[in-house]
Amino acid sequence: MRFLLVEDNADLAASVAARLGLEGHGVDHAGTLAEAEEFLLSASYDLILLDIMLPDGDGRDFLARHRRAERQTPVIVMTARSAVSDRVDALDTGADDYITKPFDFAELEARCRAVLRRKGGSVQTFRRFGDLSFDPLAATVVIAGESRDLRSREVRLLELFLNAPGRILSKEHLCDRLFSFSEPVTDNAIEVYVGRLRKKLAGSEARIETVRGLGYRLTDG
Numbered sequence: 580m581r582f583l584l585v586e587d588n589a590d591l592a593a594s595v596a597a598r599l600g601l602e603g604h605g606v607d608h609a610g611t612l613a614e615a616e617e618f619l620l621s622a623s624y625d626l627i628l629l630d631i632m633l634p635d636g637d638g639r640d641f642l643a644r645h646r647r648a649e650r651q652t653p654v655i656v657m658t659a660r661s662a663v664s665d666r667v668d669a670l671d672t673g674a675d676d677y678i679t680k681p682f683d684f685a686e687l688e689a690r691c692r693a694v695l696r697r698k699g700g701s702v703q704t705f706r707r708f709g710d711l712s713f714d715p716l717a718a719t720v721v722i723a724g725e726s727r728d729l730r731s732r733e734v735r736l737l738e739l740f741l742n743a744p745g746r747i748l749s750k751e752h753l754c755d756r757l758f759s760f761s762e763p764v765t766d767n768a769i770e771v772y773v774g775r776l777r778k779k780l781a782g783s784e785a786r787i788e789t790v791r792g793l794g795y796r797l798t799d800g
Contacts, residue, residue, distance in 0.1 A: 580625040580695065580735060581605040581756050585615045585641070586657065587633050591680075595628065596759075598684045599691075603731030605759035611635045622755060624652050625698075626691060631658040631669070639672050646673035653694045657682070692716075706741050709784035709799035713737060722783040732757060733776050740787065740797035749794035 582599060586592040587610050596606040607622070609615035612635050618624075627645075631638040642654055653675040658665070661679045669677050675694045678687060706713040712721040715738060718729045729737065739748065739756055750769045757772070758764050773795055777787050784799050 580738075581607070581622070581759065582691075583607050583609065583615060583618055583624045583627045583652075585609045585612070585627065585633065585638065586630045587611065588630075595684075595687070598688070601731060602688065603733075603735035603757070605757055605762065607759045607761070612638070612641045615641065618760075619650075622760070625756070626695060627652055627654045628687075628691075629654050629656050629674075631656060631660060639669060642669070642672050642674060653698050655687075655690055655694060657687075708741055708744060708797070711780065711783045711785040713741065720779060720783075722780070725782075727779050729779060730775075732772055733779060736772050736776055740795075744797050744799070747790050747794050747796045752794070 582604055584592055584595055584606050586595070586608070589610070592608045592610070596608055599606050607618050607624075609618055610633075612633050615627075629638045629642060633641075638656065638658075642656070645652070645654065654673065655676045655678060656669040656674045657678050657680060658669075659680045666677045675697070676690050678690055706715070710722060713719075714721075715734050718731070718734050719726050720729060720737070721727075735757055736753065739753060753769050753773075754764055758768075773787055780787070786798050786800075788796050788798055790796060
């Protein structure tokens with residue numbers, strides 16, 4: 580998934596981005612609301628992590644504008660304000676969740692997963708497609724009773740395909756969802772990750788087909 584992190588504390592932002600990066604997510608960091616708006620003009624995001632007190636304004640104003648513009652991207656507010664009234668205000672303004680600083684990274688990751696599941700209309704983490712069973716939390720696929728471990732980027736790539744079975748996903752789309760602007764990406768990066776994932780799916784009815792000139796799609800036979 581691709582996240583936008585809006586946080587003016589550089590050390591905290593670097594730690595959050597590094598932790599989410601280990602999970603295979605691409606994270607773009609904006610230190611101000613103005614930078615956040617610029618990022619939103621250049622890319623689409625699966626989730627926004629939003630601080631409240633920022634150098635050029637209040638994150639709640641940004642959130643309100645975000646919702647008035649009918650942007651549906653989920654938002655988790657991150658703030659040191661712990662009063663019930665602050666949480667209620669953020670949720671009523673349009674936040675999908677709220678986490679109080681300082682927080683444990685494991686809790687932040689769990690809240691991100693929960694918000695993304697709700698966005699996708701699912702409360703389940705375990706996925707099935709054809710004869711393939713996929714557990715993103717355990718980073719494993721099970722094929723014909725055999726469990727196979729996936730690396731973090733392979734987990735995210737398989738999630739993208741499972742979210743759109745049968746649809747052609749271009750290299751550009753996959754690259755946009757897997758990597759942040761700050762990550763160096765070679766021309767064949769997607770080919771490499773697709774090749775690795777195909778090896779992990781060997782023997783399954785689930786196959787990643789190459790559609791020449793267009794991209795890839797997941798089929799079950």
